[in-house]
Amino acid sequence: MEALAVRLSGLDPYVDGAIRIVGFYDTLMRRRVDLPALARASAGLAECVAGIRLHGTGRTIRVSPHGTEASPPQQPASTTAPITLDDEEIGTVWLERAGSPGPLDEVLLDRLAIAAAAAVERYGPARTTMADPALVELAISAGSDEAARARALRLLGFAPDLPVYVVAVRSRLPLDRLGGLICPARPVKAAPLADVGVILAATVDPARFPADVRAGIGAAGSPDRSWRQARTALRFTTPREPVVRHTDLGALALLAEVPRDAARDNADVAAIGRIADNADDMEALDAYCATGSLRRAADLLHLHHSSVARRVEQIARTLDIELTGPTGLTRARLALTVWRLHND
Template sequence: MEALAVRLSGLDAYAEGAIRVVAFYDTLMRRRVDLPALARASAGLAECVAGIRLHGTGRALRVAPDGGLPADPSTPGAGSAPGFAPGFAPGSAPGFAPGSPPVPITLDEEEVGEVWLERPGPPLLLDTVVLERLAIAAATVVERYGPARTTMADPALVELVISSGGDQAATARALRLLGFAPDVPVEVVAVRSRLPLHRIGALVCPAGPVKAATVGDVGVLLTTGVDEDRFPADSRAGIGAADSPERSWRQARTALRFTTPHRPVVHHARLGALALLAQVPPAVARDDADVAAIAALAGNAGDLATLDAYCATGSQRRAAQLLHLHHSSVARRLEQIGKTLGIELTEPAGLVRASVALTTWRLLADRDG
């Protein structure tokens, strides 16, 4: 590394400095330093306050260039020894340079913390390199010593747990490697969301272990318990029973197909006989007159949304509340939709018929992508 730095020094002063920063942190890693030592070394290298925060602990480690604990407005009269300052936010520190935002510490594709520099003046040329190497080094230290417990898991292990026809001994071993105790029922959740999967896992499974991975185009959560009310608004989730992981995964995928904007989280056990609709052959579904009528109606987003709200609530007034419309407007729309479909929507039998047709059309559309 030193020889490479010497060769690069004749070409680019920045490249020489960057290589020396990399070599500096490589040396620290070979010495197997802990987080306080890493923060002290980084503060001395950057000649300004360096900080490390782990999200799991909610505390921030800040060290001055001389190795002491810098002043912090939230803890007046802080001592001179480096340590953790509870609740400190790096962006609020005196002299924190907006041009040098915190860099995330990433472990197993999950953000477990962040690092930053508190420079009284503008950021220096090599500050970005220092922060990047500090974040990588911090991730190595966290992985070696803890205490971060990541949510993201090896997709191969998760796929082994949920795969059909898998060897029971291999499944049990995979669950142990993922951190689940033997003989503890594990339920599977199938998720689609724009949010990172590890954040969803930590949010909806606050009281127990959870491991997450993406299998195909679906997020998978393995957990011993999930709080259905904590799913973010823009997420869809299907939940299987805590029977066997393989069966729970099949149920979770089926339940996910039944989710709608008005019912974004579906537990397979609550579907009952409706789950049978997922087994209807696509050709049979397409040939059904009611399903074909719904498919034609789908070209009008307003009519489809009105029918969906009405089927979800079973009430014109509650549908109007969901749609933020007057109930008389919804009534007129439903009357016209009923004529188009050839179904008397105000009758109980008609409502069931429309609901089944709408659900079957959605399942067909989901299958067709």
């Protein structure tokens, strides 16, 4: 193969240049250089600014041909290539060449992307966000023994002394992107499991969930218990409260244990079912139950309080519950919650 490469390089200057680039990056990889060193070497080789960005952490490295940090603003990329690891795109590399791309820029970036993936795998941050679903299930299953669970967590990249939160999510966003958003700088793994996405993270920032994501967050501790808590919390999510921590539910979490038949036979829950097809009634009842005040519910709904008062009065007649009293309001809140737990 080497003899063939030498013969080809003698016939075609492009091939000669490509082979030299491949050898250049092979040497860098054998020396186990890190991302900043790769960027410096690439910028020097390309004689223009070279950049590396990791999606999971947002880390960006831009280096000038002189080996120093490139000054802002970032120029439009002349050529780009994805960094992939375990079939997941984890970042991007690019060149900022003035004018047209060079004839060997694509080859250079292809090798840079391969070298960057190897550096990420070797030095971190966490290799890839997506994990083997079987390994994640082993880590969170109640049927796993502690030795198997500890091994699964170790293989997933979680040290024994690291806290592990389990998050149950329903989202149109790819799980790897979501994991990177809520836990940008610490270990995080994700996998689809049945009809829900599972994220294991060393920390979780609820404020970083996008608006259209439903998520239940379990407490740190044993992953199997955190998983049960996360699934329960996910059941309590609503459009008004799309992200729920299990620790914030308190005694309300007990409602998730009410059997379906018992819920269906309860008069208050059955009454909620009678208005469930009327979206306006359900929205008004939800706002009133959430605030306990007609005026605050009206503000929430962007309606005049007299309109909300008439609607709540009509709902009260349908439910046969006196909603203006504390007992009736509590009954309505509980009934609405239980109905949602079994119908959402």
